[in-house]
Amino acid sequence: MATNKAKKDNIYTTATGLVIEVKKVDPALIQKVMRASPMPKRPVYEAKTFGGRIETHPLDEESAAQTPGGQDQWDYYQSELTEAQMAQNDRVINALFLYGTDCVVPDDGWVARHEFLGMRVPQEPDMMRAHYLSCELAAEDLAGVTSAIMKMTGVGEEAIADAEAAFRGAIRDKSE
Amino acid sequence: MAHHFVAGEGSLWAQISGPNTIPVYLGCHEIGDIDIPKGDIELIYCPDPSGPSRFEVVGSITGAAGAITTSVTTDVTDALDSLEQVNCPFTLFVNMSKSGRKDLFTNFDRTFVLTAATITSEGLTGLTSRTPDDNARSEQTFDISGEALLRLFAQDIARQTITETAPINKVIFTNEQTCRTDDDPSSDFCQVGFASTDAGVGSPSAFAQVLITTNGSTWTAAAADPFAAAEDITGIVGFELDRDSTRVIVARGTTDGAAAAEIAYSDDSGTTWTLVTVGAVTGEFVSTQHGMTAVDRNNTWLVSNGGYIYYSADAGLTWTAQESGSITSAPWNAVEFSDDQIGWVVGNTNAIARTIDGGATWSSITGPSTQAANHAISLEVIDKNRAWIGYSSGTMYYTIDAGVTWTQRSFTGSGVGQVRDIAFLNETLGYMLSNNASPLGTVLWTIDGGYTWSTLTTPANSGLNALYICNQWNFYVAGETNSATGYIAKASVA
Numbered sequence: 001m002a003t004n005k006a007k008k009d010n011i012y013t014t015a016t017g018l019v020i021e022v023k024k025v026d027p028a029l030i031q032k033v034m035r036a037s038p039m040p041k042r043p044v045y046e047a048k049t050f051g052g053r054i055e056t057h058p059l060d061e062e063s064a065a066q067t068p069g070g071q072d073q074w075d076y077y078q079s080e081l082t083e084a085q086m087a088q089n090d091r092v093i094n095a096l097f098l099y100g101t102d103c104v105v106p107d108d109g110w111v112a113r114h115e116f117l118g119m120r121v122p123q124e125p126d127m128m129r130a131h132y133l134s135c136e137l138a139a140e141d142l143a144g145v146t147s148a149i150m151k152m153t154g155v156g157e158e159a160i161a162d163a164e165a166a167f168r169g170a171i172r173d174k175s176e
Numbered sequence: 177m178a179h180h181f182v183a184g185e186g187s188l189w190a191q192i193s194g195p196n197t198i199p200v201y202l203g204c205h206e207i208g209d210i211d212i213p214k215g216d217i218e219l220i221y222c223p224d225p226s227g228p229s230r231f232e233v234v235g236s237i238t239g240a241a242g243a244i245t246t247s248v249t250t251d252v253t254d255a256l257d258s259l260e261q262v263n264c265p266f267t268l269f270v271n272m273s274k275s276g277r278k279d280l281f282t283n284f285d286r287t288f289v290l291t292a293a294t295i296t297s298e299g300l301t302g303l304t305s306r307t308p309d310d311n312a313r314s315e316q317t318f319d320i321s322g323e324a325l326l327r328l329f330a331q332d333i334a335r336q337t338i339t340e341t342a343p344i345n346k347v348i349f350t351n352e353q354t355c356r357t358d359d360d361p362s363s364d365f366c367q368v369g370f371a372s373t374d375a376g377v378g379s380p381s382a383f384a385q386v387l388i389t390t391n392g393s394t395w396t397a398a399a400a401d402p403f404a405a406a407e408d409i410t411g412i413v414g415f416e417l418d419r420d421s422t423r424v425i426v427a428r429g430t431t432d433g434a435a436a437a438e439i440a441y442s443d444d445s446g447t448t449w450t451l452v453t454v455g456a457v458t459g460e461f462v463s464t465q466h467g468m469t470a471v472d473r474n475n476t477w478l479v480s481n482g483g484y485i486y487y488s489a490d491a492g493l494t495w496t497a498q499e500s501g502s503i504t505s506a507p508w509n510a511v512e513f514s515d516d517q518i519g520w521v522v523g524n525t526n527a528i529a530r531t532i533d534g535g536a537t538w539s540s541i542t543g544p545s546t547q548a549a550n551h552a553i554s555l556e557v558i559d560k561n562r563a564w565i566g567y568s569s570g571t572m573y574y575t576i577d578a579g580v581t582w583t584q585r586s587f588t589g590s591g592v593g594q595v596r597d598i599a600f601l602n603e604t605l606g607y608m609l610s611n612n613a614s615p616l617g618t619v620l621w622t623i624d625g626g627y628t629w630s631t632l633t634t635p636a637n638s639g640l641n642a643l644y645i646c647n648q649w650n651f652y653v654a655g656e657t658n659s660a661t662g663y664i665a666k667a668s669v670a
Contacts, residue, residue, distance in 0.1 A: 050203070
C-alpha cells in the first residue's frame, strides 16, 4: 500500500520514505513534448459519390469491418497507436520528473543494478533523477507524484484523474 | 448514455427517381436548416362580458401544416451535380451514424427522410470575381420542399407475454392518437387492439378467440368466442362506427361444410358477437389472415377459398359478391385496398386481380411468369399502379405499371420459405415477414420504398403471420405458437 505523506503541497513522501519536492511545470512544455511524439496516421477509406467524386474519410472500427482490407489496416493502426501513446506517456512522465521534481537520489547501488539490466543511466544529475524516479517508484507513488506536479501546474482535477487512471493502466500493462 | 450527433456524422443520400429506386450518396453536400411548419394556432375571440371593447379567447383553431422546407448547398464543379439533374419529386435522406462507412446506405443510427421532395428554386453564388486572387468557393444552392419528414431508427422487437396458447393470425388496432380534452384522456397510437387466433389443439377451450388490449401490451381473451369449436379465425378488421363505438369483424377461417362463409361482428369489444352469413356457397371460408380488409365502415371486402370476392357497404351487416369465381375458383389469399376504389386480390397459383372502381369490376392480372405454380400469399397496394406481392416460394415481386411488368426484389433469405406479409406505412417505409424453412420468421424493413431491405433482430419464433404498422416507430407482429403460447411482438425505438 502506497503511503502518500504529503505534509506540504510541494512535498511528497513515498512509501519507501523518499522525500520529493514537486514543482510547477510549464504546461506549454508538456504540450511540446506531446507534439514531439509522432502518432501514426489514421487510415482512411475512399467513398465515391454519385457524381463520381472520391472522398476520403477516417476509418473507424465499424467502417474497417465494412471495407475490403480495412480490418487489417485498422488492427495495424491500433497496435501502432498503442505503442505511440505509451511512448508519449513515457516522454511526458520524464518531462514531469525532469522539470517538476527535486530530491536526493539515494546512493544504494541502483545505478549498477540498472546498468546490469541493460538500461542506460544518464550521467547528467537532473536526467539521472528523472530516470531513477520513473524506474524505481512504486506505481501508486508514480501516480501520486505525477498528480501532485499536475496540480501545481494548474491542470484540472478531471484531467488529473484521467491521467492517473491512464498512468496506472500503463504501469499495469508494463508489469503484465 | 445518449450519443449527441454532430454535423460531421451525417451523410446525405437521395433517391433521384423516387421510392424503390437506387439511393445515391451525394457526398460533399450540406443540408441547411429543416423547417417543419405544423400549423399555427389561430385564436378565436368573443366580446368579454367584463367590459365594453374587451375580448376574451374562447377557443382556437389549428391551421394546416405547411410544406417542409430546407436547402442543400454544394460546390460548383466541372461535373454535373446529381441535384442539377432532378426534375421529378425525389426522396432525401440524412443518415446520422456514430461510426461506419458514410457511403453505405444502411449504415445509420437514425435517419431523417424527406419524402416527395421537390426543388423549388436554385441559386448560384461566387461564380466570378473582379479580384484576381479571390478564392471564394463557387457554390450552388437548391431550395427544397417536401411532404413529410420521417425520423427513423432501426426498431427493437420485443415479444409480449400472453397466455393464449393458439397461434395468433393477425393483430389490428382501432384507436387514433388523441390529445387530452376536458372529456377524454389522451391516447397513443396502438392502444386499443384486437388479435385473431386459431382454434388450435392447444387453445384452452378449442374455440378460436379474439384477444383484446386497451393499452397495447396486456392481451386478454374476449368474453365470448365468435365461432363454433374447432373453427379458426383468420381475417380481422375494425373501424369506428361512430364517436363512441368501434366495430370488430372477424372471418371464419375453417370450412363448415353445411354453411356458407361467415363473419361475426361485435360492437362491445367481444362481449357479444353477431353472426352474418356471407354469400350462399356452402363450404366457403376465408382461408388466410389477409383475406379481409376494410378501408372504413362503408367499405369492407373479404375473399374466399372458392375464388369469390365479397363486399359490404354497411359495416358487415350485408355482403354482395363482386366476383364469383370467374377469375379463379382457387382460394384468394389476400385482399388489399389503397383507398375505396383501388384494390387488388391475390391467390393460389399466382391468381391476381385488380379493381379501380371499388370492386364493381375486377380485372385479371398476369403475375410474374416464374411464379405460375406458386401461391401469392401476401399483398401490399401502394396505389393504382404500384403493388407488392409475396409468394409461397419465399420471393417478393413488385409492379409499378399495374401488373403489366413485374420485378423481383431480393432480400436476405429470399427464395426460401414464404413471404407472409408485406406492409408499408407510406411509399417509403415498409416491413415484411419472411418465414424460412425452419420455420423461423424474420422481420425485414425498408426506408427507401423497397429498394433496400434490412433485417431487424427478431425474437425467437416458430413462424410469423402478420404485421400491423402503428406509426413510423412502432409495429406489431403476430405469429405461430412458440414456447407454448401464441406470439405477439411489438417493435419500438429504444
